[in-house]
Amino acid sequence: MTMAQRIGFGTQIRKSPFFDATLRWGATGFSVYNHMYIPRDFGDPVQNYWNLVTAAILCDVAVERQIEITGPDAAQFVQMLTPRDLSQMAVGQCKYVLITNTEGGILNDPIVLRLGKDHFWFSLADSDILLWAQGLAVHSGLDVTICEPDVSPLQLQGPRSGEVMKALFGDSILDLRYFWLRELDLDGIPLVVSRTGWSSELGYELYLCDGTRGDDLWEKIMAAGAPFGLQPGHTSTIRRIEAGLLSYHADMDADTNPYELGLGRLVDLDTDFIGKAALARIRDQGIRRKQVGLVIDGPPLSGPNTVFWTVKKDGASIGTVTSAVYSPRLDQNIALALIAAEHAVLGDRVDILVDDQPARARIVDRPFYDPKKTRPKAELKAG
Structure with a gap:
């Protein structure tokens, strides 16, 4: 028995409504995210990447x-x-x-969805923002109700995802614009x-609003x-690093501020927050x-980094590598x-220092691929 097989979790780690389905369809490895199992292994991660692109x-991604x-007062509180x-x-x-704390540090980087005039969802990365929001509401003087609803998302991603959505919902789904939502019944x-x-x-995210219908x-x-x-499949580390997409707890945390990440466009100092x-x-x-961004010399990395690698200049430490991977498309x-x-x-x-082995790297801009985001914004055609 391997160490991984000996590590177990109890009922405090939740299963998603899709957990049994992912097992049937070949999931062999999971990690924990927002106190819930998330599939991380359907076989070769490089093949998963090619399936996606x-x-x-x-x-x-019910996590x-x-x-x-x-x-x-929902809009004011949000x-x-x-x-x-x-x-x-x-x-x-x-x-x-x-979502920032009093020191300007990042507590989460969610998508916010506006379902109604006074109705919002935050679709969270991995941190306990429900508790943060409920705590802030106590003495805010604002009339809001904050809870975790019975909602579990799936991600359908890739260039043929629009054709799949058309098969499910008909031509009308092709009118759904980038970063907009629609309430539907399937x-x-x-x-x-x-x-x-x-x-x-x-790509699309399908938020299931009845946890009994996951299968x-x-x-x-x-x-x-x-x-x-x-x-x-599973979310692709290769593709997200190519795109410069950030992973909470890896590329940022409560000690990281938006300006360090080049995200000043998401800060409006004329608002109250x-x-x-x-x-x-x-x-x-x-x-x-x-x-x-860095391009690291040497043979292809065997997988993503699992620790923060030290970056040095003239022998002195100047920072850390937060996320690294080999891109088969870029061959880098x-x-x-x-x-x-x-x-x-x-x-x-x-x-x-790549797993304690020295390597050279060159500082580059990011994202590494499709900087104008033409792929996710692609126009969809009926027919």
Whole structure:
């Protein structure tokens, strides 16, 4: 028996409504995210990547738990949580936002969905924002109700995902715009569907609103997708690093601020939110660290990094590699790193300790592929 087989979890780690379906369809490995199992292994991760970028994959991402905020003051409370200006956000729209603490550190980077005038969801990365939001509400003086609803998303991602959606919902689904949502019903299964996803490919998220229908929904999607090459899969580390998509606890945490990540566009200091004074000070004083891309010399990495690798310049430590992987499409080892701002010079060479082995790397811009995001924004055609 391996060490992995000896490690077990009790009922405190939840299973998603799709858990049994993912086992039937070949999931062999899981990790824990937001106190829930998430499939991380359907076989070769490189094949999973090619399935994603050439056809389509279906991923159980029910771990993206929802915080539901409703009530007469819901819009004001939601704005208090994030530095991004949401004053013009329409019903039916989705936005990528940051949630910041009083020091301007990032607590989460969810998608916020506006389902009604006074009805919002935050689709979370891996941190306990439900408790943060409920705690803030206690003395806020605002009339809001905050809970975790019975909502579990799937991601359908890849260039043929639109054809799968058309087979499921008809031509009308092709009118759904990038970062917008629609409430739908699939043979009695209640859903919210959005044109979003964590892949930077054309894709959709299907938010199941009845946890008893997980098996039904999974099987219906897989059956509809069979003619288009749909495969079961997991979120692709390769593709997300190519796209410069961030992973909470890896590329950022509560000690990382938006300006260090080049996300100043998500900070509007004319709005009122938690962390406003701190972020105004950081903007004025400048940052000490900056996120950069790296191309690392040497043979293909055997897999993603599982620890933070040290970045050195002239023998001195200047930061860490936060995410690294080999890209088969680019035929390069690519990485995201947080380094001292004065050393963040495009084209400069640095040294990396890759699992304690020295390697050379070059500082580059990111994202590494499709910087204008033409793939996820692709126009869909009926026919």
